[in-house]
Amino acid sequence: MAHLLGGENLTVSYATRTVLDGVTLGLEEGDRIGMVGRNGDGKSTLMRLLAMRATPDSGRVTKRSEVNIGYLDQSDVLDGDLTVGAAIVGDKADYEWARNPQIREVMGGLVSDVDWHANVHALSGGQKRRVALAKLLIEDHDVIMLDEPTNHLDVEGVAWLSRHLKTRWRPNQGAFLVVTHDRWFLDEVCNKTWEIHDGIMDPFEGGYAAYVLARAERDRSASVMEGKRQQLVKKELAWLRRGAPARTAKPKFRIEAANALIADVPEPRDSMALSKMATARLGKDVLDLENVSLDFLGGEPGQKLFDNITLRLAPGERLGLVGVNGAGKTTLLKLLNGEIQPTSGKVKRGKTVVTAVLTQEVKELDDVADLRVIEVIEREKRSFNVGGKEFTAGQLVEQLGFTNQKQWTPVKDLSGGERRRLQLLRLLVGEPNVLMLDEPTNDLDTDTLAAVEDVLDGWPGTLVVVSHDRYLLERVTDHQMALLGDGKIRALPRGVDQYLELRESALAGSTITGGGNPVTAAGGGSGAGSAPAAGGASEAEKRDARKAKNRIDRQLGKLKQQEDKIHAQMTAGAGDASKFDELAELNKKLQELAGEREALEHEWLEALEVLGE
Known part of the structure; x- marks a missing residue:
């Protein structure tokens, strides 16, 4: 496979911390690489270097001269004064982009619910993200680099993006590098994994599951070697400590060797273990919604968000909720928590129920922004019972991955992932017996996600999780239910796959598919998005x-294949005088196909007018 680009001895330092220390790597054609590591370990920094958007302190990045790189940053890079259509396709007329099946597929997959004529600055953060992703994916690139592309995408959006990346190139063509905490996505699309840690990069073959297995084997081997090394350390320490008078006669090389062994003891990685927190006793009655209806908040009377739904939570139940944006997932949690009251129906709450909700925002920490991490937890309690053992607040915080230094960091100076971790810890030390998590994976790296799942495994209460992260849902919940936007709640015996099938069937009834993906009003320009007659x-x-x-x-897809084939034949015969007649015949066929395509595109736009798209 041909080499596309690479980095040699890349080093980047910030103040006294070295983020990347002499990293050498490369991307080849056919590489589908997922990059994992803890927040702050340099994943985004390395991607910016490889995309040539930043310069290393030392080392260099090289690429083949003709290689075209597409890069999606985490920051907002769109011109806010442009309309959505102009931001994605520029000043192209409808017929120019509409003839391309790949562009229509991207439009339907990412921006079908976005107003084509709205200004970018008026969009939500999630919509801006999807517009930026659509702009990148309609372009032709040899290498695509995506920094957290699944942020703001729902389950359907993540599934669509995975399909697109898997079919965008032939297996031995193109390459992409992606940073994401969505482990299902990593497993679905990647054939290699790069782990960034402690300033270095460790490569692994396969997606996330293969990476976890390989890392476990690596750590097991390292553990065996460390055990042997520790024995040698003990012997050397004993030898060094046989009294000061004797030490002066000891060979210098033995002293240096022992000191090297001692100095080589690595710092332990952050760990997070909080299982079997003391939980308030939960009776047989937990939370029930009986024949509950709820009008759209702020909507017209009679417009129902929920229409006569019933949901019963049992002690120790672990429920996952998925659904389309705006279907009411967060509102359902608020109903269960008693924050809002239904328009009709009953919400029954057990006498012993103590709820806690992890919201999508971390506003719950605003009131303690000036406190240090340890002070936040000490305000709740000074000692805790975890798994039958007593822990001080400091010991507990350390088990949640906050080192001694981090414990004394003001909350306002924590990273997004650290704030999320502290938010969860603060909820758990309140000893609830019903825990509701609204998009808990936001801002968490894969290691922290695994640690949070470990916490939830040992938590004995009732759990309700709203998330687009299907890996998390399938990992920590026993069954899933869906909100499909029709006011009902539906059980999913076959899990997230069944939800995607239901959504695909629903979309097939209201939208048209191009290349297997929906193309709706947002996928049209001024003509394609015109009103019905x-x-x-x-x-x-x-x-x-x-x-x-x-x-x-x-038919348009088949025509494009025929045109591509004829172009390839004409290129192969160019410059050969003996093939003049053959080239003339090929050109004639090409003109005929162009006429067919123009007629079909006219029919396509007429169909859109009938549909009001």
Whole structure:
């Protein structure tokens, strides 16, 4: 496989900390690489270097001259004054981009619910992120680098992106490098994993699951070697401590060797272990929603977010919730927590229930922003019972990955992941018996996520998790339910896969698929997004239009394949005078195909007008 780009002896330091220390690596054609590591260990820094958006303190990045790199940063890079359409396709007319199946696929997969004519600055953070991702993916790149692309994407969006990346190139063409905490996504799309830690990069073959297995084996081997080394350390220390008078006669090389062994003891990695927290006793009655309906908050009377739903939580139940944006997942948690009251129906709460909610925001920490980490926990309690053992606040905080130095850091100076960890710890030390987590994976790296899951494994209360991270849902919950945006709540015996199937069926009934993905009003420009004719089309006319559009999409795809084949034949025969007649015939066929394509594109736009898209 051909080499695309690489870095040699890359070193980057900030103040007194070295983030990357002489890292050498490369990307080859066919590489699908996921980059993992703790927050702050240099993943984004390394990606910026390889994308040539930053310069290392020492070392260099090289690439083949013709290699085109696409890069999605975590920051907002769009011009806020542009409309969504202009931000994605520039000043191209509808027919120019609409003829490209890949562009239509990206539009449908990422921005189908975004107003094509809205200014970018008026969009939410999640919508801006998806517009930026769509702009990148419609372009032709040899290498794509994505820094946290799954942020703000729901389960469907993550599934779509994984399909797109798996089919974007042939197996031995192109390459991408992705940083994400979504472990299902890493497993689905990556054939290699880079772990960034302690200033170095360790490569592993395979996706996240293969990486975890390989790292466990590496750590096991290292543990055996460390055991042997520790025995040697003890012997050398004993030898060195046989009294000061004798030490002066000891060979210098033995003293230096022993000191090297002692100095080589590595700092332990942050660990997080909080299992079996003392939990308030939970009776047989927990939380029940009985025939609950709720009007849209701020909407017209009669517009229902929930329509006569019933949900019963049992002691120790572990429920995962998935659903489309705006279907009411967060609102459902608020109903269960008693923060809002239903329009009709009953919410029953057990007498012994003590709830705690981890919200998507970390505003709960605003009131303690000036306190240090240890002070926040000491305000709750000074000693805790964990697994039958008594721990001081300092010991408990240290087990949650806050080193002695970090314990005395003001809350306002913590990173997003550290604030999230502290927020969860603060909830748990309150000893709830019903824990509700709203998108708990935000800002957490894969190691911390694994540690949080370990905490939840040993937590004995009732658990409700809202998340787009299907790895987390399948890992910590026993069953899942879906909010499909129709006011109902539906059980998912087959889990997230069943939810995706339900959503695909629902979309097939209301949108048209191009390349297997929805293309809706947001996927059109000024013409394609025009309003339906006066009076509107009948349902029968819309069905016919959908069928026509499906047929046209397939035909356009076949035409493009034929055109590409003819272009390749013409390129191969160029410059050969003996093939003049053959080239003329090929050119004639190409013109005929262009005429067919123009007619089909006209039909395609007409179908959109009927559908009001």
